[in-house]
Amino acid sequence: MRLGLVLGLALVVSGCEVTTVQTGKPPRNRPAPMQPAPPASVAAKPFTEVVNRMEPVAERMCRSRAPNANCDYQIVVDTRPGQPANAYQTVDKTGRPIIAFNLALIAEVRNEDELAFVMGHEAAHHIEGHLSRTRDTAMAGDAIGGIFGAAMGADANTIGVLQNIGAGFGSRIFSKDFELEADELGTIITYRAGFDPLVGAQFFTRIPDPGNQFLGTHPPNKDRIKTVRRTMADLR
16 A cells, blocks of 8 residues: 655546535646655544555455456545545556545545545546546547538537537536446445445535536435445345
C-alpha cells in the first residue's frame, strides 16, 4: 500500500464528486508529481487503516475479474485546502489505477464503513472498465455528430459543435448505469474487507439527491441505496 500527495491530476476520470451531483474530476491546475507524504500529516489513523484493509481486497478482486488490467492501485490524498469533498478514480500514463481522496472528503465521512464504501466504489470503476467504456461512447458520439453535420452540409465550426454535443451525450448515456455497477461491486469489495456496506451507504442520505435527470451523471440516491441492500441480501 502506498499513500501519496497529489496536487493535481489532469487525467481521464470516472468517479463521483461525493458531496455534489456532479461527476468527480481531478483538479484542473497543472499536474504535479506525486510525492511520498507521512500518513500522519495526510490523514487520520482510521483512514490509513481503511486503506490497509481495502486495497488488497480490491486488488484481488481486480485480478479475478479483470485479469488483463493493471491492478496495482495507488491511493493518493490531495492536501490542498479549500477544496469541496471529492473522491475519484483515474489512471496514470502507464495505466496504473489511482484512487484519490481529498482532506475534505476524509473529514466528511462519519465512520470507517463510509470511507471504505467510497473507496470500494472507486476501485470498482476501474475493475469494470468504466473509463475506457466512457471514452468509447464519447468517441462514438463525436463521430455521429460529425457525420450528421457533414450530411447536413454544415460548415466546419458547426460540425465541431455537433461533435462536441455528440461526445457529451455519449459520455453520459451510460453514466448512471456505471455508477450503479460501481455501487454493486463496491459493496462486495467493502463487505469482503470486513466493513459494513449498509452503514457505508448511509453517506447517500446526507448528500444532495440528483434525482432522475435526463443525461444526469448519477442515479437517484434511493436507487443507489437499493442497489447496496440488494447486493448485501445476495451476499448473506
